[in-house]
Amino acid sequence: MIKPPIAKQIDSISSSKKNDPYNWLRADNWQEVMTKPEKLPTDIRDYIVAENKYTDSIMKKTSDLQKTLFAEFKSRIKEDDQSLPHPDGDYEYYTRFEIGAQYPVSCRNKKGDKTEQILFNFNDMATGFDYFSIGGICCNNQQNIFAYGLDLKGSEYYTIRFKNVDDNTELTDVLENTSGSLVWSKCDNYVFYGTLNENHRTDKIWRHKIGTKQSEDELIYNEKDERFFIGVSMSGSKEYIYISAYDHITSEMYFLKSDNPLGEFEIVQPRKSGVEYSLSHRGDYFYITTNVDGAIDYKVMKTSINKLGVENWIDFIPYKEGVLISGISVSKDYMLRIEKENALPRIVIHHFDSATDKVVEFDEQAYSLGLTGALEFEHNIMRFSYSSPTTQNETYDYDMDTGIRTLSKRQIIPCGHEPKNYECRRIYATADDGAKIPITLVYKKTTKLDENTPCVLYGYGSYGNSMPASFSTSRLSLLDRGFVWAVAHIRGGMDCGYNWYTQGKLMNKKNTFTDFIACGNELINQGFTGMGNITAMGGSAGGMLMGAVINMRPDMFKSVLALVPFVDVLNTICDDTLPLTPPEWNEWGNPLQSEEVYKYMQEYSPYDNVSSQSYPHIYVQAGLTDPRVTYWEPAKWVAKLRKNKTNDDTMLVLRTQMGAGHSGATGRWDALKELAEEYAFIVLSNQK
Numbered sequence: 001m002i003k004p005p006i007a008k009q010i011d012s013i014s015s016s017k018k019n020d021p022y023n024w025l026r027a028d029n030w031q032e033v034m035t036k037p038e039k040l041p042t043d044i045r046d047y048i049v050a051e052n053k054y055t056d057s058i059m060k061k062t063s064d065l066q067k068t069l070f071a072e073f074k075s076r077i078k079e080d081d082q083s084l085p086h087p088d089g090d091y092e093y094y095t096r097f098e099i100g101a102q103y104p105v106s107c108r109n110k111k112g113d114k115t116e117q118i119l120f121n122f123n124d125m126a127t128g129f130d131y132f133s134i135g136g137i138c139c140n141n142q143q144n145i146f147a148y149g150l151d152l153k154g155s156e157y158y159t160i161r162f163k164n165v166d167d168n169t170e171l172t173d174v175l176e177n178t179s180g181s182l183v184w185s186k187c188d189n190y191v192f193y194g195t196l197n198e199n200h201r202t203d204k205i206w207r208h209k210i211g212t213k214q215s216e217d218e219l220i221y222n223e224k225d226e227r228f229f230i231g232v233s234m235s236g237s238k239e240y241i242y243i244s245a246y247d248h249i250t251s252e253m254y255f256l257k258s259d260n261p262l263g264e265f266e267i268v269q270p271r272k273s274g275v276e277y278s279l280s281h282r283g284d285y286f287y288i289t290t291n292v293d294g295a296i297d298y299k300v301m302k303t304s305i306n307k308l309g310v311e312n313w314i315d316f317i318p319y320k321e322g323v324l325i326s327g328i329s330v331s332k333d334y335m336l337r338i339e340k341e342n343a344l345p346r347i348v349i350h351h352f353d354s355a356t357d358k359v360v361e362f363d364e365q366a367y368s369l370g371l372t373g374a375l376e377f378e379h380n381i382m383r384f385s386y387s388s389p390t391t392q393n394e395t396y397d398y399d400m401d402t403g404i405r406t407l408s409k410r411q412i413i414p415c416g417h418e419p420k421n422y423e424c425r426r427i428y429a430t431a432d433d434g435a436k437i438p439i440t441l442v443y444k445k446t447t448k449l450d451e452n453t454p455c456v457l458y459g460y461g462s463y464g465n466s467m468p469a470s471f472s473t474s475r476l477s478l479l480d481r482g483f484v485w486a487v488a489h490i491r492g493g494m495d496c497g498y499n500w501y502t503q504g505k506l507m508n509k510k511n512t513f514t515d516f517i518a519c520g521n522e523l524i525n526q527g528f529t530g531m532g533n534i535t536a537m538g539g540s541a542g543g544m545l546m547g548a549v550i551n552m553r554p555d556m557f558k559s560v561l562a563l564v565p566f567v568d569v570l571n572t573i574c575d576d577t578l579p580l581t582p583p584e585w586n587e588w589g590n591p592l593q594s595e596e597v598y599k600y601m602q603e604y605s606p607y608d609n610v611s612s613q614s615y616p617h618i619y620v621q622a623g624l625t626d627p628r629v630t631y632w633e634p635a636k637w638v639a640k641l642r643k644n645k646t647n648d649d650t651m652l653v654l655r656t657q658m659g660a661g662h663s664g665a666t667g668r669w670d671a672l673k674e675l676a677e678e679y680a681f682i683v684l685s686n687q688k
Helices: 030-035 042-075 122-126 498-502 510-525 541-552 569-573 581-588 595-604 632-644 668-685
Strands: 086-088 091-096 105-110 117-121 133-139 145-151 158-164 169-184 190-196 202-209 218-222 229-234 240-246 251-257 277-282 285-290 299-304 314-317 324-330 334-341 344-351 356-360 368-374 381-387 394-399 405-410 422-430 436-444 455-458 484-488 534-539 557-563 617-623 652-657
Touching (some): 042 668, 117 122, 117 133, 190 229, 251 277, 277 324, 285 324, 344 368, 455 510, 510 534, 510 541, 534 541, 534 668, 632 652, 652 668
Parallel strands (some): 133 169
Antiparallel strands (some): 086 091, 091 105, 105 117, 133 145, 229 240, 277 285, 344 356, 368 381, 381 394, 436 484
């Protein structure tokens, strides 16, 4: 066992205008480090490497356990699995894995002919790289040239290249510093794509002519408002190309006929603060999912393509309070939508001609649905997936004309899995203000439930992201060791509608933290676990949740896993040069313009509220090239925790992935090895 590194302290005024003795961990050349990690200043690298070595020394005692966990994870994966074929024109596309391989192989065959054509073998392409991520693959309309985005650093700056799959040659076209995706014009002579600026924000959309240099590309759209994200996409009908500009509360869209690539994009409805909308195309109409007229949980409207302004929109699927429309998909004859009510999803199939609805739902207390949509715009087969905390993923093809549901694939677990051996429950905690917070529970039926039962409580609670009640093969390793796994559907997500989101953002953000604590109390009160036997787990904005709750109630938790945690909230949201800060002001508030927001944020920011007290066991993970949660946030937080925590009997470790970003390792086995270390920490901390 080696001693934990102690970070030096240097007086420094940070972006929040306060003295921050660990501010030196923020490299002045952080933009350069994103694409050239070797440029990290030596003193910062030395500290991070020392933290990794200390983590190695702590986790060394779990070496055998990590190998066991990895073997368990792997035994539940069909190594040579293959996706269902997805039809597109004359072809069917699918991916498959080879035994032992880290990455999939992308393939296709002609309909009616099972002769396989390999499009991309990502294992061969990844050879020699520590990090390998494909941003997106998009074929032209002739389906002979494929564009693909490639990130080799984890910084999410993608280089787009083009491959002719007829003769297996690369085109000379190379597009640098892109967001990773693009769309083709119908004639296949042009593509439209977005580029990222030096602060990692997509702010420009370009038109590129195939066969020319990127320097010759024409700028189509330049977003001047640094608070807005932008993107380019294709309608499901493939008739229109969209440009979308959006922040967390407002959107604006433009469209262009895909057979007129040299034309001008036309605006649908100019942006108005607080008004959101998105488009789906069918025939002579756009179908618009929107919150106008107070439809806080969204409704669907329609308008003629020739009459675009909001004054022309008419209701198509009326607003229903308490029923959240999560998204729609339109085909020739049907509109599909996922609705959520009381934290449970359902699929609704609307027939355009008869104006009738069919509902697809399931009977378990908690479950997850995923909607692929119609497999082809002109055909009436839709595909959706179903799983629950006890039931492995099932994929169904549903004939929308006949209502016949066909199970097309069930997730294979080679070592076996019996859903009946596990119990799934939905219970509710009462928040401080009386709100009922759903909690999804899963545990093995033979587990003895009492105050000594170890429990993992997972949470997120930001950006309106709902937490699905889905299946996990890796989670079985904890359930089989006697753990209860619980998901807290706290405010800040949209599990119970859009209001659920607004009650956990901006000046209501503290509800997210107190909801999570209320969920912990409910698990204890109902006898699923005991005080001090809960492991809290969350990542990114969920890592902020972890930092906040252990400052508030460290006695509740045995241990905490904070993965790429957004913990230096005040400094980050005061630093408008960082990649996500200006767009985030609608989520958290703008402390640069409001003293009230500054004070409120200061009251909960995990880094700012580290105090002299006992803390539970803490495992922190970071990525050196992470553009979303920069590496120095977790590094500073750990340094401050180590300086201030009063108990020496709990572990505090920081694992920084030196060659990865926000999502960690990209290969499937490497990702499982990372997970094995996280789970080993959970088991180890519950033995202490």
